[in-house]
Amino acid sequence: MRVLAYELRRVRGLRSTWLLLGLVVVCDAVVAGVLAGQVGDRTLGGAAAVRLLTAAVPLVPLPFAALGAGVLGALAYGHEVRHRGLAASQVSYPRRVRLLTAKLAVTGALAALLALVTLLIDAVTVHFALPAGVTVAAWSDPAALSARVAEALAQSGPGGLVDVLPPVAAPLALVAGQGAPAALLAFVLLVVVAGWTGVLTAALTRSATAGVLLLCALPPLLESAVALVLRQSGTPWPARAAELLPFPSGIEWAYGWVYGGDGRVAGGGVLSAAPALTDPALLAAAVAPVLVLLLVTLVVQARRRAL
C-alpha cells in the first residue's frame, strides 16, 4: 500500500504527467477532427468510425493514446532510476518487485483512463466535425441506440456517464451498432498494454528514452510474429495483412482485426466483434509480449542491486 501511495504521489506531483496527458488528448482530438472532415462517403461504416474515434493515423506504429501511455510508463521507471529519492531503499528484491507492481498498476489505471477520455473527446470532436450529409450507420437505428450505448459504456468502463453526458454519449453510439464496443474495448486494452510495455522496456534498459524507442519498435516486430503465429495455427489471417507486412498494417493489426482485419469487410456488413476478442490466439498475441517482458524484467531485477 505504501508503494502505491508513493507512486500515486509521484505521478501526481509531476507536471510532465499532466502535460503529456493533455498533449495526447489534444492531439487525438485534432487528428480525429481532421479525419472526420475528410470523410467523403455518405455513410460512415463501423471500421471507419472506430478509426475516427481512436484517431488512428497510418504509419504511426501506435495510436496516440497508446504512445502517450507508453511514454508515461517509461518515465515512471526512468525517473526512478535517474532521480531516485531514497538512495538505497530498493536494495532488496521483494521491495523492488513491489514497486514495479505499483508502477504497473498505476500506469495501467492511468492508461485506461486516458483511453476512455480520448474516446470521449474524439467522439465529441467527430460529432461536430463530421461534414453535413454524412450519415452514420448507427444513427439509422435509434431504437437500438440507447441499449447499445448503455452496453458499450458498461463494457468499456463507467456506465454512469450516460446520464451525466447524454450529448457526449450520443456520438459514441455511432459505432455502437457495428459491434464497436468490442473494438473500443480492444483499444482500451491496447493502450493499457502499451503503458505496461513502456514501464517494462524502461525497466529493462534503465532509461526512459530507450524504453520509449523499444516500445515504438515493438509493434512492427510483433506484427510479423503474430502473423506468423496465426498462419501456423491455421486461424484465417487476411491475405492482405500479409501483403502489407511488415509495417503499415500496424494499425490494422492493432484493432483492424476486431473487424476481421479488413476495412472493406467491416464497411460492407456487420461482423460480430465478440468472437474476435475472445479468440484466444488474438488475446494471447496482445498480452503475450507484456507477459514475456514482465518475466524478463523480473529475472533481470533479480540480478540487479537497485532499480
Next chain:
Amino acid sequence: MIQITGLTKVHRGGGPPVLLDLTFEARPGAVTALLGPEGAGKSTALRLMLELERGRGVTLFAGRTYRRLRRPEREVGVLLSGPVDAPGAADLAGHPGRKARGHLRMLAAAVGVPARRADELLERTRLAAVAEQRLRAYSPGMHRRLALAAALLGEPGTLLLDAPTEGLSPRNVEWFHAFLRSFAADGGTVLVTTRTPQEASQLADRVVTLDRGRMAADESVTEFRRTRLSPEVAVRGPQMARLADLLAGQGAQVRRDGGTELAVSGVGRTEIGELAYRHGILLHELADRVVERPAPRADLRVVASGPGRPRTPEAAAAPVPEDARAATTEQAEQAERAERAERAERAGQVGQHDRTVAMPVARPRALAAAARDAEPAPTLALPVAPPPAGGSSALTAPVASAAPGPRRGARAVTRRAVEAAEAVEAVGGPGEAAGTAWPGRRGGGRREDETSPVVAVDRLFRDGLTGLARSAQAPAAASKAEAHERPGEAADGLLGDDTVRLGRVTRPQPDRADRPAPDRPVPHRSASPGAAPAGPVVPVTSDLRSE
C-alpha cells in the same frame, strides 16, 4: 552501531582492488569519518555497505545486513552523492520539476510516515520558506539539505552520508557539521566520507583514512590531529632571514616559504611577535595556521601478489586477514616512522649504525657469542665507550631536545634511552651507572606509555644505540658492513613490528612477552612463544613483561 568487516571490491576486468579488506566500526554517539583522496574507495565502501554493489565483506547495522533490515529507512538514513549511472543528476535531490514539499511527502508515503513529518523536516533543514519552489531552482546546498531531510524521514538512528559537504558554501558546511554533531550527540551513529583532513578533524570523533582502497589508519580525532595536522605560524616581513636565525636559536623549526615568508613551528605566535619586537624586526603578517601533513600511504608490498601480476579477481581479492591488517597498521605507522627518523636526526649525535651493538641482543645466545667472536669491533665498542655517566647523559640529551615536540616524540625517546641502557646491560657492557639510572627513567616511560606502539620503541632503539656506537667511533668497516645489511632487515623489521603491534593491541600481555628483541632479522610472525631467546636477552624480555 555499524560493524564493517572485510569490505573488498575488485572489478571483474582485473586491475588493483578498489577496496581491500576494509574493517572498522562506527559507534553510536560518535561521528566516524572515512577520509581519503579522490578514488580512494570511500564511495565504493559506502555502496558496498548498503549492498548497492557486488563485493565481499559484511556490514552489520545493529546486527543485520542492510538488505535484511525490516524497514531500512527507519533504521539507516542514507545520503549518497548521486547514482553512478546518471552523472548529470548527481547533485539533485529529486526530479527538478517537483516541489520540495511534494517531493518529501511522496517519500514520506514510501517510508510510511505521515505527511506532516515532511513539513517538520522542512523546518528542521531550513527549507520551509522555499518548500513550494521547484527543485530546479534549488542551489546545491539546498539540494543537499533536502536530501538529508529525505534521509531523516524515517527517524533513523544511523546516518550514512557520502561527501555531504562536498562543494557547498561555508555556511552550508557549517550547518551540516553542526547538525551531524548534534545528531551524534543525541546518540546517533554517523558515518561520513570526506576528502579534506581539516573537515575530518572538525567533524569526526574517529577518522578512518583510506589510501587506494586500503585502510591507512583508524584513529581517534585527537591522534589524527597530532599525526596529520600540525599547527604552525606564518610570518611575513622584509627581514625574514634575521628572524629565521633568531627563531632557530630559540629552538623553533623554521621553513622558508618563498622570499619573505617563514613557516615556524615549535614556537607560539606571541613569542615570535615578542622576539621580533625586541630585535626591532618589522612584521607584515603573523598568523596561525594548520598544515596538513601528507597522508600515510598504504603499503602495497603485502599484497604484492595482487597488483603486480596478471591475476584473477580471486587472487587479488582473496583477503589475507593478517597480512592485510598488518599492512594497514603498518601504514598507520609510516607517518610516525618518518617523524621518528626526522627526530632521530635532530637528536644530534645519535647516528645511524646501531646494528653492531644491537645484533647480539637480538640473536640467540650461541649466535650472539659467535658474533662477538667474529666481530670484535662492536663488542669492543661498548667498553671503550664513554664512561657510563657520560653515556647516560648523552642519552638524556635527546630527551631534552625532543621535549618541545609532540608528546610521542618525548615518550619514544625516553623509551629509546631505556632500551639503550637495557642493551648496554644485556651485552654485558659496564652498565653499573646506567643500570642504576634507568629504573627511574623507565618509570617515567611507563607512565607516558599507555598508548605508545611498541614499534616506535624498536625502531628508535636501533637509532638510539647508533649514537653509542658512533660516539665510540666504531671502525668504519664494521659500520659499512652493517649498512649493507640494513635494507633487507629493515623491510623484515617493518612487517614484523607491525604484526607485533597488532598482537599487542588484541592481547596485550602475552604478546609483549613474546615480542622478539628488536633487531631480529627474521619476520616476527614466525617466532613462537617458546622461541624467546635465552641468555643475555632474558633480562630484556623480562623487563618488557614487567612493563
